[in-house]
Amino acid sequence: MIKIKHKGSFKNTENFLKSTKKLSDIQLYILEKYAIEAIDALSLSTPKDTGKTSLSWGYQISITENKIKLTFTNSNNSGGVPVAIILQYGHGTKNGGYVEGIDYINPTLKPIFDKIAEELGKEVNK
Numbered sequence: 001m002i003k004i005k006h007k008g009s010f011k012n013t014e015n016f017l018k019s020t021k022k023l024s025d026i027q028l029y030i031l032e033k034y035a036i037e038a039i040d041a042l043s044l045s046t047p048k049d050t051g052k053t054s055l056s057w058g059y060q061i062s063i064t065e066n067k068i069k070l071t072f073t074n075s076n077n078s079g080g081v082p083v084a085i086i087l088q089y090g091h092g093t094k095n096g097g098y099v100e101g102i103d104y105i106n107p108t109l110k111p112i113f114d115k116i117a118e119e120l121g122k123e124v125n126k
Contacts, residue, residue, distance in 0.1 A: 035059040045108040053083045
């Protein structure tokens with residue numbers, strides 16, 4: 001038979017776990033704030049013909065056990081093809097031509113990703 005005796009408290013462990021939860025809440029708040037900023041920036045920078053693609057941006061934040069993930073979405077599709085992607089990378093045409101892409105997503109999101117990294121870094125180092 002094994003007998004375990006315990007004396008003291010788990011206060012330090014409980015405080016650590018509470019601070020981890022608070023950090024996750026802070027991280028979530030930061031991601032939400034910059035996700036909204038990114039959606040506005042993507043809407044402004046998206047090439048416009050009808051404007052449908054620029055108005056179709058969204059985001060999702062998913063939380064798993066060990067990570068928080070921010071995903072940007074665009075719901076405008078043409079024949080099952082995401083219009084935002086063919087604007088970014090280019091596409092072939094019906095008559096054999098090619099429309100060159102415009103790199104508008106990366107330059108739009110880079111400064112926002114830099115802000116996220118900076119602000120999250122400050123929170124982690126506190």
